Amino acid sequence: MTAASSPSAKADSAAEAVPRPAPERPRPGHGPLLAALAVLLVSLAGFGGYRLGEGLGMRALQVEASHRLDLGAAAIDGVVNRYAHIPATIELSPEVLALLRAPDSEARAAAANRYLERLNGHIGSIALFVLDRRGEVRAASNWAHGDSFIGEDLSFRPYFQRAIAGQAGRHFAIGTTRGDPGYFVSHPIRDGSEIIGVAVIKIPLGGLEETWLSLGTPALISDENGVVILTAVPGWLYRSLAPLSAATVAEIEANRLYNGRPIQPLTIGPEPVAAQLPMADEDGVELRLDRRIALPPELPRNSGYYLAQGRTLPDTGWRLLVFSDLTPVRHQAASQAALALVAAAFVVLLAIFIAQRRRILRQRLEAQRLLERSNAELENKVARRTRALTESIARLRKEIAERQHAEQTLHAAQDELVQAGKLAVLGQLATSVTHELTQPLGAMRTLAGNAVEFMRRGDQDTAAKNLDIVGRLADQMASIITPLKTFARKSPAVPAAVDVTHAVGNALFLLEQRLKSADITVDNACVAGEAIAWCDQNRLEQVLINLIGNAIDAMRGQPRRELSIHAVRHADGRILLRIGDTGCGVPEALRGRLFEPFFTTKPAGEGLGLGLAISRDIVREFGGDLDADNRASGGTYFTVFLNPAPATESAAP
Known part of the structure; x- marks a missing residue:
C-alpha cells in the first residue's frame, strides 16, 4: 500500500520540475575588444590627469616664482635706491663747494674729507668721494685709510662721464683700489650753472646674500651688459648670459667695470644659455640644469629640471632670473595621473558591474516568467512561506x-x-x-x-x-x-583719582597673614603721591589681591620667595604697576592661554581659572590692560597698565 503524498511534498516536487533558465554565455569575440577599449580609456585618463596636474602645478609654480621675483626686486630696490639720493645732497655742502673752487687748498680738502667721513658714518656705504672736472678724486670718506681713493684718476668710469655731462650716473663695477664690487651712483656738482665736479657714492651689495638664500631656489642678477653680478651660485658669478660683442668687450675693458676679469659665457645645461633663458618679463621657460653644478647647502639639492622666470629692474637696467625646481610639479602631475587612473578604472569596473547586473536582471525576469506558469503547483509552498514571514514580522x-x-x-x-x-x-x-x-x-x-x-x-x-x-x-x-x-555681563566702573600706593597697601594688608605664613619677603617700592591713576579703587584692589595671591601660590616650595611691587610712569604717560615673583615662571607654550576663562596651571581643585580673565576684564573696564611676562632672573611679572588721573582731579584718601 502506497502512502499519499502531502501537499508540501507535491509543491516541492513541482518546484523541482520547473525548468531553470540556462546561464547566459558571453558572446564570443567581444571580450578582447572590450578589454582593449578599457585599457585605452584608462590610459587616456591617466595621460589627461598628468597633463592637467602638470598645468595646475606650472601655474602655481609661476605664481610662486612671481612672488620670489617681487621679493628679490624689492630687496634690490631697498639696497640700491636707499642712498641713491646722497650724491645730490653733497652738492649742498659748503666744504665740498669750497674745495672744488680751490682744489689745491689742503685745509679745504681736510674739511671736505671730514664732512664725507661723517656722512658716510651715518649711512654706512662703502665710500663717498668727490671728483674734479678732470676725474681726479679730491676728497673721500676713506681719506684716513691706506687704500684711500684720493688722487685716483676715475675719468674712465661711465658714472663720471655721465655726471660731468650733466646727468646722474648709475652702474655696477668692481673697485680698482680694493677690488670689492659695488653699485656706483653719481651726480654733478654745480656752482651756479657751471659743473665743477662730481659726487659719487659706492653702495655695498653684500646685504643681498641673505635675500638669495631666503628665496629658497637658485637665482641670479645680470647687469645691462648681460654679465652675472649677483648670485647664490659661485660658479655663475661674472659670466655672461650671451656671448658679448667685440664692441661691448672693448667698452668693458675701457671702463674697467670688472677690474680686468675675463668674462666667459655661462653654461648651465646641454643647450646654450641664450636659447634657454626667458627674454620677456614673467615668461617661464623650462630648462635643464647641469647636475654637476653645486648649489649652496642652504638651497635644495640640484634636481636638474627648473622653470626660469625673469624680470627687468627699471631703475638699474639689471635683469633678475629665478630658477624654480620642477620636481614638485612632476610629482603633483604623477599624483594626478594616478588619481585619474584609479578613477577611470573605477568607472570601467562600474560599467562592468552594471552590465553584469543587467544580465542577471534578464535572467531573473526569465525565471519569473517560468515561475508564473507553475504558480498553481507552488500555492501550498507560498502559503507556508507566508505564514513563516508573518511570524518573522x-x-x-x-x-x-x-x-x-x-x-x-x-x-x-x-x-x-x-x-x-x-x-x-x-x-x-x-x-x-x-x-x-x-x-x-x-x-x-x-x-x-x-x-x-x-x-x-x-x-x-x-x-x-x-x-x-x-x-x-x-x-x-x-x-x-x-x-x-x-565676566559674562560687563557693568560700568566708577573711575576716580586713586593713589596706586594706597591700593597696594590695602591689598598687602589683606594678604599679610598669607605672606607671613608663606615666608615671603615683600619689596614694595611704591611711593605715596607719585602714581595717581584714573580707575575704581575697590576693583583695583581686587585685581591686586588676585595677582598677589597667584604670586604666593607660584612661589610655594621655591628656595627664594620674594614679592616685588613698584609703579613707574611709561613714556606714553600711562602708569605701569608691576607685581613680580620668584616662582617657576610660565612656560612659553602656555603664555598665550593665561587669560582664557577656565584655564589654570594650578592642581585640580585649587582654582577655576577665572581669576586672571576677570582681572583683565576689570582693568579694561576703566581703560587699562593687564599683561604677563617671565622675568630674566626667574619668576613672573604681571603688569597693570593704568591711565593717569586728569590734572584737575585729586587722589582719594
Whole structure:
C-alpha cells in the first residue's frame, strides 16, 4: 500500500520540475575588444590627469616664482635706491663747494674729507668721494685709510662721464683700489650753472646674500651688459648670459667695470644659455640644469629640471632670473595621473558591474516568467512561506519595540549624566568662591576681635579704624563675587583719582597673614603721591589681591620667595604697576592661554581659572590692560597698565 503524498511534498516536487533558465554565455569575440577599449580609456585618463596636474602645478609654480621675483626686486630696490639720493645732497655742502673752487687748498680738502667721513658714518656705504672736472678724486670718506681713493684718476668710469655731462650716473663695477664690487651712483656738482665736479657714492651689495638664500631656489642678477653680478651660485658669478660683442668687450675693458676679469659665457645645461633663458618679463621657460653644478647647502639639492622666470629692474637696467625646481610639479602631475587612473578604472569596473547586473536582471525576469506558469503547483509552498514571514514580522516588531524602549532608557541615562556634569561644575565653582572668601573672613574675624579688645581698653579710635576696615572687607567680599557676574555681563566702573600706593597697601594688608605664613619677603617700592591713576579703587584692589595671591601660590616650595611691587610712569604717560615673583615662571607654550576663562596651571581643585580673565576684564573696564611676562632672573611679572588721573582731579584718601 502506497502512502499519499502531502501537499508540501507535491509543491516541492513541482518546484523541482520547473525548468531553470540556462546561464547566459558571453558572446564570443567581444571580450578582447572590450578589454582593449578599457585599457585605452584608462590610459587616456591617466595621460589627461598628468597633463592637467602638470598645468595646475606650472601655474602655481609661476605664481610662486612671481612672488620670489617681487621679493628679490624689492630687496634690490631697498639696497640700491636707499642712498641713491646722497650724491645730490653733497652738492649742498659748503666744504665740498669750497674745495672744488680751490682744489689745491689742503685745509679745504681736510674739511671736505671730514664732512664725507661723517656722512658716510651715518649711512654706512662703502665710500663717498668727490671728483674734479678732470676725474681726479679730491676728497673721500676713506681719506684716513691706506687704500684711500684720493688722487685716483676715475675719468674712465661711465658714472663720471655721465655726471660731468650733466646727468646722474648709475652702474655696477668692481673697485680698482680694493677690488670689492659695488653699485656706483653719481651726480654733478654745480656752482651756479657751471659743473665743477662730481659726487659719487659706492653702495655695498653684500646685504643681498641673505635675500638669495631666503628665496629658497637658485637665482641670479645680470647687469645691462648681460654679465652675472649677483648670485647664490659661485660658479655663475661674472659670466655672461650671451656671448658679448667685440664692441661691448672693448667698452668693458675701457671702463674697467670688472677690474680686468675675463668674462666667459655661462653654461648651465646641454643647450646654450641664450636659447634657454626667458627674454620677456614673467615668461617661464623650462630648462635643464647641469647636475654637476653645486648649489649652496642652504638651497635644495640640484634636481636638474627648473622653470626660469625673469624680470627687468627699471631703475638699474639689471635683469633678475629665478630658477624654480620642477620636481614638485612632476610629482603633483604623477599624483594626478594616478588619481585619474584609479578613477577611470573605477568607472570601467562600474560599467562592468552594471552590465553584469543587467544580465542577471534578464535572467531573473526569465525565471519569473517560468515561475508564473507553475504558480498553481507552488500555492501550498507560498502559503507556508507566508505564514513563516508573518511570524518573522511579528518577531521583528517585538524586537523593534524592545530596542525603542532601550533607546529611551539610554537617552534618560544620558540626560542624567549631563545634569550630573553640570552639578559637578557648580560644585567646583562654589569651592573656588569659598576659597576666595576665606581670607577676608579670617581678616574680619581678627579685626573684630581686636576691636572688642581696644573698646575694652577704651581706645575708641583704634577700634573705629578696625571696624572701618571690617566694613571695607565686607565690601571687598562683595567685589570678589561681583566679577564672576561681570565676566559674562560687563557693568560700568566708577573711575576716580586713586593713589596706586594706597591700593597696594590695602591689598598687602589683606594678604599679610598669607605672606607671613608663606615666608615671603615683600619689596614694595611704591611711593605715596607719585602714581595717581584714573580707575575704581575697590576693583583695583581686587585685581591686586588676585595677582598677589597667584604670586604666593607660584612661589610655594621655591628656595627664594620674594614679592616685588613698584609703579613707574611709561613714556606714553600711562602708569605701569608691576607685581613680580620668584616662582617657576610660565612656560612659553602656555603664555598665550593665561587669560582664557577656565584655564589654570594650578592642581585640580585649587582654582577655576577665572581669576586672571576677570582681572583683565576689570582693568579694561576703566581703560587699562593687564599683561604677563617671565622675568630674566626667574619668576613672573604681571603688569597693570593704568591711565593717569586728569590734572584737575585729586587722589582719594
